[in-house]
Amino acid sequence: MQRSTTAVRAGKAGAQRYSFPTVKLTYVSDSATMIKPQAFSSREMHHFLFPKFEEFIEHHEEFHILMLNRRMKVIGHAALFVGGIDGCSIDVRIVMQAAILSNCSALVLAHNHPSGSLIPSEADRRITQKISQACKVMDISLIDHIILSPEGSYYSFADNSESALQPV
Numbered sequence: 632m633q634r635s636t637t638a639v640r641a642g643k644a645g646a647q648r649y650s651f652p653t654v655k656l657t658y659v660s661d662s663a664t665m666i667k668p669q670a671f672s673s674r675e676m677h678h679f680l681f682p683k684f685e686e687f688i689e690h691h692e693e694f695h696i697l698m699l700n701r702r703m704k705v706i707g708h709a710a711l712f713v714g715g716i717d718g719c720s721i722d723v724r725i726v727m728q729a730a731i732l733s734n735c736s737a738l739v740l741a742h743n744h745p746s747g748s749l750i751p752s753e754a755d756r757r758i759t760q761k762i763s764q765a766c767k768v769m770d771i772s773l774i775d776h777i778i779l780s781p782e783g784s785y786y787s788f789a790d791n792s793e794s795a796l797q798p799v
Contacts, residue, residue: 671703673787676777679705680741681785687743689781692719694742696726698735699774707733716745721758727765738766740776749778749786751793759788759795767798 676697683695692714698707709729712719719742730738740762742755751759759776766773773796775789788796 673775673777673785673790676739676741676775677779677785677787679708680739680777681779681783683708683710684741684743684779688779689745691716691745692743694719694721694740696729697739697741698730698733699737699739701736703737703774706735709733718754721762723758723761723765726762727769730766730771731769735771737772737774738762739774741779742776743779743781745781747780747782749780749784751776751778751786751788751795756793756795759793760798763796764798 679697680695684693687693693710694712694714695708695710697705698709700706707729711725711729712721714720726738726740740759755776755778759773763773775787776793776796777788778786
């Protein structure tokens with residue numbers, strides 16, 4: 632059942648009632664039983680991420696994020712967008728919503744290329760740049776953007792000094 636909030640506005644024509652949905656944000660953590668792995672290199676991040684993609688990696692694109700704390704420990708993972716065989720539409724606001732909700736200090740972006748190509752597209756670079764700019768505003772470090780292939784290899788924006796990781 633969806634709850635709503637009601638507001639009353641008095642105007643020249645009298646009182647008007649407005650009803651709109653109540654937004655509820657949740658963060659679920661079972662930190663008492665979880666082991667938080669540390670991610671310092673693209674190799675380690677690939678190691679954490681590949682199992683999350685394995686089931687569909689050759690079938691369609693997906694976009695995920697790893698959320699990290701100040702000590703570079705992984706505090707969360709979110710599979711945010713599902714695309715088709717050659718693309719995925721990403722909404723920066725949804726990425727930032729997940730980052731803010733997790734209270735992370737850093738982000739790692741990840742998506743797969745079902746074709747196996749490890750060459751970032753211009754769209755990959757543009758979305759990385761947009762997310763980098765949003766992260767800068769929120770004081771969240773964008774650590775890397777990893778592209779995974781079905782063969783188990785990967786491309787790291789950080790390892791290849793991609794300028795898209797830096798905000799304009």
